[in-house]
Amino acid sequence: MSTSRPTINDVATRAGVSKSLVSLALSGSTKVSDASRQRIVDAVAELGYRRNAAARSLAVRRSHTIGVLILDLHNPVFAEILDGVQIEVREHGFSTMLISGGADPELERAEIETLLQFQVEGLVLIAHRLPASVLRAIAADVPTVVVTRDDIAVPNMDSVSNDDVAGARLAVNHLVELGHSRIVHLDGGENPVSHARADGYRLAMTQHGLSEHIRVVPGGLTDAKGYAAACEALSSSPTALFVANDVAAIGAIAAVENSNLRVPEDISVIGYDGISIGGLRRLNLTTIAQPLADLGRLAAQHMLYRINNRTAPAVRQHVSATLVIRGTTGRLKTRA
Amino acid sequence: MSTSRPTINDVATRAGVSKSLVSLALSGSTKVSDASRQRIVDAVAELGYRRNAAARSLAVRRSHTIGVLILDLHNPVFAEILDGVQIEVREHGFSTMLISGGADPELERAEIETLLQFQVEGLVLIAHRLPASVLRAIAADVPTVVVTRDDIAVPNMDSVSNDDVAGARLAVNHLVELGHSRIVHLDGGENPVSHARADGYRLAMTQHGLSEHIRVVPGGLTDAKGYAAACEALSSSPTALFVANDVAAIGAIAAVENSNLRVPEDISVIGYDGISIGGLRRLNLTTIAQPLADLGRLAAQHMLYRINNRTAPAVRQHVSATLVIRGTTGRLKTRA
DNA sequence: CATACTTGTTGGAGCGTTCCAACGAAAGGT
DNA sequence: ACCTTTCGTTGGAACGCTCCAACAAGTATG
The missing domain is CATH 3.40.50.2300 (Response regulator)
Structure with a gap:
């Protein structure tokens, strides 16, 4: 007891209620009396209790986590796309688990496997180097969306890219x-x-x-x-x-x-x-x-939608790029 | 059965063995006969079975995951440090869960909380904006190491930075x-x-x-x-x-x-x-x-060590930076 | 030939949650 | 007075896994 983390049971005994009620209180149910709720909140604080996400995800069979594969973190393009993804999924109460591909495409696959073991509910692939067969297998398993590529058509897999x-x-x-x-x-x-x-x-x-x-x-x-x-x-x-x-x-x-x-x-x-x-x-x-952040946001939106509509037809969205005129282009000078 | 993921039990029935033996085989135990092992491997392939990391982490009470907080993904400095971290922890069979701080320091705290709920075994903070009190609380809970800052001394918390x-x-x-x-x-x-x-x-x-x-x-x-x-x-x-x-x-x-x-x-x-x-x-x-990648690698090493030695004295390591001479410095010209 | 050890295997308990059916108590309706 | 609701609460089963003690069956030891 002293060494390991407090559990919901410890909180329950401390507050003098059942573990079920603690669970209820923790998830913000309205069917908990104010008195009990207060005692539970106190007990949580006193014990430094923290929900165990693994147990939770096991019980509810949802991880509330989405996986993100990013080809190369050094490429600023991808970092900016990721930003958009994070903002969007966070708003919907999801966490992200991020892996970066690195040099070896084979490793990329292994990393995705890890992600899937964690029961991620969706996958955002920010660029990738996976063959169509692998992509197909993954997309059949879990809602998947690809960003910046749309060359491989796979049923149930969305893509967002610029034209x-x-x-x-x-x-x-x-x-x-x-x-x-x-x-x-x-x-x-x-x-x-x-x-x-x-x-x-x-x-x-x-x-x-x-x-x-x-x-x-x-x-x-x-x-x-x-x-x-x-x-x-x-x-x-x-x-x-x-x-x-x-x-x-x-x-x-x-x-x-x-x-x-x-x-x-x-x-x-x-x-x-x-x-x-x-x-x-x-x-x-x-x-x-x-529009890098938009690319990420849109991708996340498609994926979140697909989580609740597994069989929705594949969306292949194109967003338009815009010309940004700065200092490296100029009017042609007629060479004398 | 048809809709949800196959479990270890499904594999067991399919292979005609007990779930315990499947578990053993999956973790690569030598005490499984070749015949059984083969049947299990086949069953896994046929069913497309995948270990549930949440259940596993609940049972073994280890997540084999470390959390990484990165102040700002856009800053290439941090991306390169992250690389070092990833390489090192991957070698030791850990996965990483990454969050990026964003603008709001308060959000930073909330994100760390999420990380802790996932029972990460350690925390690498690549720069941060947390007050000493929060840092102290976190480090008391979970092995923590800070990269690129060493201004806040906290017991049981390592730091790696350049001088x-x-x-x-x-x-x-x-x-x-x-x-x-x-x-x-x-x-x-x-x-x-x-x-x-x-x-x-x-x-x-x-x-x-x-x-x-x-x-x-x-x-x-x-x-x-x-x-x-x-x-x-x-x-x-x-x-x-x-x-x-x-x-x-x-x-x-x-x-x-x-x-x-x-x-x-x-x-x-x-x-x-x-x-x-x-x-x-x-x-x-x-x-x-x-030496950005080194900074990350060293940080990961300290953290991994601390996972097995929770009470080790705090290490504050300094690595030396090096002069890289390129084209923007030159010998002083005595102006005529 | 009994005893001991090895090898391969197994059921069951337990990890920390959530959720469901069920409960007693209080309140409402007639 | 009774029955029905509602409210707050509860124990137990389940989630998918690991690990332990136990166990047959075969092998070695004395």
Whole structure:
């Protein structure tokens, strides 16, 4: 008794009532007399009693917890999405259990398994690298929603993402309006999101009658890859670069400046994502901003809805990204 | 049966053994015959059985989960510390339950309460804003370790932090070696960490015989505050700025450049923390880097040790930060 | 050949909750 | 006076698991 935690029984004896009444009082039932309630509250305080969530979840067969898998905590994009998720689920009385994928996709699966053992009532996957088969199995088990990807259609699984094709077109439109036509795209490598952005670029270029200027340089989603891709792109003397994401765009700017060209005077650069550091004065990056927190909030909403409607048809929601004009794009100067 | 999850009993009947044997097999006991084990493994697969962590934790009275409170997920410093924590605890078979503080310190407390209800076996507080009294109560209840702060001494509570005074001296030493003497410190506002860094600055300046050049400009830990503080600092035409953290340093650089001065040619700037974005080529920030992942790993180690040694004396560990020289500091040029 | 130990297995108790059926007491209706 | 409600309260079963004592059946020991 002295060493281990007090239980509901200890509270009951101390308050001179039954454990059932304590349980009732704890869950805020109205059918408890004021006198009893007061005695219970006192006993709780005196003993430092705390409900055991494991026992509770066993008894009610609900964990009031949702699991969140986040691909990479370092990527500020994901942190901001997570924010939205947390706010939304908290409002509905849920806790979150968070795991971050790390390098190994196989580990990602194991971690999800842990989450499921904890009987999470829903799963939010903020990006992921799971094959369709695994996704299908998971979604069949527990309400699941995927954020930032919508390439794998699974019954009973919702997705929330921005429309990357439309976003890319926004970027190209902006550059065209500034007078650019030699617009090169530094792509983000082999992943569905990057493919969609590249497609949007090609589409927009074609629509503006610039199809002969279409040039996609293979890149990646990191600073270093953006730098390398930009170095290569410069060979065809573009006047503007549309880069697959913000981090790579920052790398690209460094490459441009290293070649003694100025941004945006000589070359305009626009990124994609809208990560908060893009707003740092030193970077001041023009970008296509995803409404990150909204993405998270919406995802959580879908999941919460699905908890009560397990068989609801799959929702694939797209939210639109917006152009954020900062300092790295400018009007084309006719080179003398 | 059809709708709800299979239990250990379902597996037992299916495999034609007792639930006890299933339990044994699941926990990898050697006292299970190969024949039985195989049947159990098959039954598990066929039924899609998954251990119920809540029931398990209730029975063994251990949750194998540790709670992590992270002040602010957006701050890359904390994300990197978290990484270290995760790696370490995972190796020891623990899961983590993560909560992020958000704006309201009161909410922080409530979230910790949730964590405790889940019977977490330990708590890692990655920065926090809790008063000593609360800290004391928590640490008395559950093994707790604080990262990046060591200003509040509580029995049975460990802390791991970098020595901010020493780190600040490293920064000043570096600048002095480059020939600077008009070194201004942009501080980080009213918090223990920033105070320590300012103290270190003053100490080092004095030791170099530069006490008459000591100047501390009130700032903060954000881009905007760094910018503002730098603007003010420029009035005394310094040759170098030592800024309280990296994010503010990036803001300071923007301010310097806006005044048509170049970094590092006209003014050197050094930050503190070693966040990964400081390494972006476009920023290329010289800084005092805390070994962030190590901080997390060590914290987890102390906590894991304390789980088995509840009354171990409090450890207050300091790890040393290191100077990372990049492109924002340079040798003083004697202005012509 | 009895005794002891080993190996594989089992039922039951217990972990801390919630929830249900059931209760006595007080109150209301006729 | 009786029956019916309502109110506050209660014990016990259940949730899914682990662990302990116990037990057959086989193996080794003296």
